[in-house]
Structures are given as structure tokens and as C-alpha cells.
Amino acid sequence: xxxxxxxxxxxxxxQGWPTPDDFALRExxxxxxxxxxxxxxxxxLSVDPYMRxxxxxxxxxxxxxxxxxxxYGGAVGVVVAxxxxxxxxxxxxxxxxxxxEYATLPAERAAKVDPDAAPLSTYLGVLGMPGLTAYAGLxxxxxxxxxxxxxxxxxxxxxxxxxxxxxxxKGASRVIGSAGSDEKVELLTKEYGFDAAFNYKNGPVAEQxxxxxxxxxxxxxxxxxxxxxEAAISAMNLHGRIAVCGMISQYNATExxxxxxxxxxxxxKRFRMEGLLVMxxxxxxxxxxxxxxxxxxxxxxxxxxxxxxxxxxxxxxFLGLLRGENVGKMIVTLGA
Numbered sequence: 001x002x003x004x005x006x007x008x009x010x011x012x013x014x015q016g017w018p019t020p021d022d023f024a025l026r027e028x029x030x031x032x033x034x035x036x037x038x039x040x041x042x043x044x045l046s047v048d049p050y051m052r053x054x055x056x057x058x059x060x061x062x063x064x065x066x067x068x069x070x071x072y073g074g075a076v077g078v079v080v081a082x083x084x085x086x087x088x089x090x091x092x093x094x095x096x097x098x099x100x101e102y103a104t105l106p107a108e109r110a111a112k113v114d115p116d117a118a119p120l121s122t123y124l125g126v127l128g129m130p131g132l133t134a135y136a137g138l139x140x141x142x143x144x145x146x147x148x149x150x151x152x153x154x155x156x157x158x159x160x161x162x163x164x165x166x167x168x169x170k171g172a173s174r175v176i177g178s179a180g181s182d183e184k185v186e187l188l189t190k191e192y193g194f195d196a197a198f199n200y201k202n203g204p205v206a207e208q209x210x211x212x213x214x215x216x217x218x219x220x221x222x223x224x225x226x227x228x229x230e231a232a233i234s235a236m237n238l239h240g241r242i243a244v245c246g247m248i249s250q251y252n253a254t255e256x257x258x259x260x261x262x263x264x265x266x267x268x269k270r271f272r273m274e275g276l277l278v279m280x281x282x283x284x285x286x287x288x289x290x291x292x293x294x295x296x297x298x299x300x301x302x303x304x305x306x307x308x309x310x311x312x313x314x315x316x317x318f319l320g321l322l323r324g325e326n327v328g329k330m331i332v333t334l335g336a
Contacts (some may be wrong), residue, residue: 014316206230
């Protein structure tokens with residue numbers, strides 16, 4: 001068993017955009033497992049937009065990161081030592097003690113995963129939390145029905161790309177996506193099968209969405225907020241639905257943002273808008289895994305990963321994610 005391992009600590013609460021001065025990579029003792037615990041060597045770490053909210057001390061749906069203690073996040077690793085029934089050294093597990101090389105945790109916080117059924121990294125992406133977020137958000141929260149026209153913002157990311165493809169596979173009449181580069185727009189239409197896509201940096205979102213969806217939209221899956229949400233409300237058809245997964249355009253704002261300025265349209269259009277937290281929909285996991293894994297195996301649903309090597313580069317990966325540098329799921333790999 002190793003004596004020490006490296007872990008990322010939050011050392012100050014970021015004001016606006018996080019900077020490297022707000023974090024530190026520190027050497028920490030590796031703790032042997034007690035009864036009912038596992039020691040895991042992490043292989044892949046996940047960085048996700050929601051983590052920015054945990055860096056604030058504001059009250060939210062999840063506990064903030066504590067200062068000068070290891071941060072948390074999704075991870076897949078291999079069991080090094082076990083004092084828990086049902087787990088043995090060599091088993092691969094999914095857990096939530098990421099941002100570090102080694103994790104000692106209660107067995108109930110770990111779930112076995114099969115590296116022969118799918119690549120380990122997919123349990124953090126297309127078959128993991130982002131995938132379930134996409135599936136539950138579209139199917140349950142947005143109440144998707146065949147024939148719906150669907151608009152997805154942040155559509156080249158891990159969640160957005162899966163939302164659009166699931167909508168297409170389930171019979172959407174039209175799937176539209178927005179992304180932050182021309183290369184991502186091409187990926188959406190040529191690889192993921194979106195009917196239309198646009199680069200939101202190339203002009204007003206409302207104008208580009210109107211051109212891409214001349215008959216309006218029935219479902220908006222929101223990962224961005226702000227101008228995108230305002231544009232979606234303008235394009236929304238009668239009795240449309242909005243699933244709000246994230247508002248990444250506002251995460252680093254230091255002042256209140258004005259958009260959407262047209263929320264009063266909710267009255268005339270009678271659309272429904274609901275927030276989405278994946279933890280409320282874990283009961284859908286068996287249905288999600290069965291349906292989506294079949295699409296992945298058949299090649300009907302495609303996914304991309306942006307892989308960064310080394311625990312020392314975890315912060316760079318997270319900051320790159322906030323800047324939109326990833327295509328698909330952002331993964332930090334520490335080696336097999």
C-alpha cells in the first residue's frame with residue numbers, strides 16, 4: 001500500500017473565474033481501509049460544470065467544498081485493499097472521491113463496474129452521470145414525445161450531445177444544437193445527426209435559432225442560460241417544455257445577468273420550465289443503461305471524450321471545461 005498520494009484542495013473561494021491561486025495540489029497520507037471500507041487507486045477522474053457551484057459557500061443543493069481539504073467528484077478506480085464484503089482487490093469501482101490519486105471510502109459509496117462491458121471512462125460519461133442527466137432530463141423532465149422539435153444548448157458537451165442523439169433516436173421531428181465553434185457545429189450535424197446547428201459566437205442566438213427552427217421548438221434542454229434561454233422562450237411553441245440542467249454562462253458572473261427578459265411569455269404560451277438534478281432520477285438508471293448501452297454498442301449513439309493526462313493537470317482540465325475547450329466528456333486519466 002502506498003504511503004502517500006496527491007490530492008487537490010480548494011484554498012480560496014473564487015470570485016468570478018477561478019484561478020490557479022485558488023487551488024493547491026498536496027501530498028497526503030493514504031489511509032488503510034477500516035472494516036466496511038475500500039482503498040481505491042483512481043484511474044479516471046471526472047471534471048464537471050456543477051463543481052464550480054461547489055466552490056462557492058452559498059447554500060445550494062449540495063454541500064460546498066471545504067477549504068484546505070480534498071475536493072470531490074466522480075472517479076473510476078481499481079480496489080487496492082478491501083475490508084468490505086463483496087469487494088476484492090482488482091475489482092473496478094465507480095465512486096465520488098475524485099480529484100485525488102487514492103481514495104479510502106465506505107463500500108456503500110462504491111459501485112462495481114465491468115471493464116469488459118464498456119471502457120472504464122464511459123462510466124463517467126455516456127453511461128454515467130452525464131448520460132443519465134441527458135436521458136432523465138429529456139424523457140422525464142421535458143416529457144419528450146415523438147414529433148417534438150428539440151433545441152439543445154451546449155450541444156457538443158457530454159450531456160448536450162447525448163440529449164440531441166436520444167431525441168433523434170426517439171423520433172424528434174427536428175433536433176437543433178448550439179456550440180461555441182464551427183468545428184463543434186460540424187461535429188453535431190455530421191457525426192451526431194443533428195438536423196441543424198449554429199455557432200452562438202457568430203451572431204445573436206435568437207436570430208440563428210429562428211433560422212434553424214422556422215416552425216419553433218417544443219422542447220429546450222438548457223445547459224447555458226442567459227441569451228440562450230431568452231432565445232428559446234421566443235421560439236417556444238404552445239405548451240412547450242424547458243428542462244434546465246445548467247446555466248454555465250452565469251457560473252462565473254460577479255453581477256446579476258439580465259436575460260431572460262421575456263419570461264412573461266410563459267403565460268401566453270403556457271410552457272413549463274423545470275430544473276433538473278440527476279440525483280432525483282436515479283430510479284431511471286436501469287432503463288437508461290439498458291436502452292443507451294444498446295445504442296452505444298450498435299453505433300447508433302456516438303460519444304467523444306477529451307482526455308487530459310495526469311492528476312497534476314486536473315485543474316487545467318476543469319478550467320478548460322469552463323472555457324468550452326472540451327468536445328464531449330472531459331476526463332482526466334491517471335493511467336491503467
